[in-house]
Amino acid sequence: MLAVSLDGRLAPPAGGAAQLGGRGDRRALEEALAWADAALLGAETLRRHGSTCLIHAPDLLAERVRQGRHAQPPALVLSRSGQIPGDLPFWCQPLQRWWLTPAAPMPPTPPAACSGWHRQLGFSSWPQLRQALAAEGLQRLVLLGGAQLAGQLLAAAQVDELQLSLCPLLLGGPHSWLPASQSLPPGQWQLLEQRSLGDDELLLRYCRRPLPGD
Numbered sequence: 001m002l003a004v005s006l007d008g009r010l011a012p013p014a015g016g017a018a019q020l021g022g023r024g025d026r027r028a029l030e031e032a033l034a035w036a037d038a039a040l041l042g043a044e045t046l047r048r049h050g051s052t053c054l055i056h057a058p059d060l061l062a063e064r065v066r067q068g069r070h071a072q073p074p075a076l077v078l079s080r081s082g083q084i085p086g087d088l089p090f091w092c093q094p095l096q097r098w099w100l101t102p103a104a105p106m107p108p109t110p111p112a113a114c115s116g117w118h119r120q121l122g123f124s125s126w127p128q129l130r131q132a133l134a135a136e137g138l139q140r141l142v143l144l145g146g147a148q149l150a151g152q153l154l155a156a157a158q159v160d161e162l163q164l165s166l167c168p169l170l171l172g173g174p175h176s177w178l179p180a181s182q183s184l185p186p187g188q189w190q191l192l193e194q195r196s197l198g199d200d201e202l203l204l205r206y207c208r209r210p211l212p213g214d
C-alpha cells in the first residue's frame with residue numbers, strides 16, 4: 001500500500017520522506033497494519049524515514065491483542081548492505097525487527113538500550129521469501145514501500161492487491177511509485193474498492209486478475 005500524488009509520485013523531486021497522506025490515509029494504513037502478520041519495507045525507505053509505521057489507534061491495538069497477536073506486526077527490512085544507522089528511532093520502536101538479506105554480513109550495532117534485530121532471514125527470491133515467511137506463520141504481508149520493492153514484487157507476480165491512496169498533490173520529479181526501468185509482466189487489475197478518505201484523498205484498491213493459465 002502506498003500514498004501517491006496525482007502524478008504517481010511517492011516522494012518529492014529531491015527524494016526523502018514526503019508525508020503525502022492525511023488523516024484518512026493514516027487510518028487506512030493502520031487498518032492494513034492491523035490486518036497484517038508482518039510489514040515489509042526496503043532499507044532505503046527506512047533510512048529516509050528513520051522509523052517504520054506503528055499502529056496507534058486504540059481500537060485497532062485492542063483488537064489485535066484480543067486476537068492474541070502482538071500489538072504491532074514485525075517490521076521486515078530488506079537490505080543487501082545491512083547499513084541501517086544505529087541512531088535511527090527505528091531501533092527503539094516497540095516491535096520485532098527482522099532483517100531479510102541475500103548475504104549474511106554482521107548486523108549493524110544498534111544503541112545499547114535497544115534490542116537490535118530479532119531475526120535474520122535469507123532472501124534469494126520473492127517466492128522463496130513468501131514460503132519462508134509462511135513457514136514462520138507470516139502470511140498476510142503489507143508492503144510499506146518503497147518503489148524498488150514494489151517493482152520487484154510486481155515483476156515477480158507476488159502482489160495480490162494494490163492499495164493506493166491518491167493524494168491531491170502534483171510533485172513532479174523522478175520518484176514514481178514504480179521505478180521507470182522496471183519491466184512488468186502483462187496483467188490487468190480489478191477494482192475492489194474506491195473510497196473517499198476525506199481531505200480530497202481517494203483510496204483505490206485493486207486485485208490482480210488471474211492470467212489464462214494461472
Ligand SMILES: NC(=O)c1ccc[n+]([C@@H]2O[C@H](COP(=O)([O-])OP(=O)(O)OC[C@H]3O[C@@H](n4cnc5c(N)ncnc54)[C@H](OP(=O)(O)O)[C@@H]3O)[C@@H](O)[C@H]2O)c1
Nearest residue numbers: 003010011016042043044045079080081145146147148149
Ligand atoms: N508515499 C509512500 O507511501 C512511500 C512509502 C514508502 C517509501 N516512500 C519513499 O520511497 C523512497 C524510497 O524508495 P526506494 O525505491 O528508493 O527504496 P526502497 O525500495 O525503500 O529500498 C531499496 C533498498 O532495499 C534493498 N533492496 C532492494 N532490493 C533488494 C534485493 N533484491 N535484495 C536485497 N536488498 C534489496 C537495498 O538496500 P541496501 O542499500 O541496504 O542494500 C536497496 O537500497 C523514499 O523517498 C521514501 O520516502 C514513499
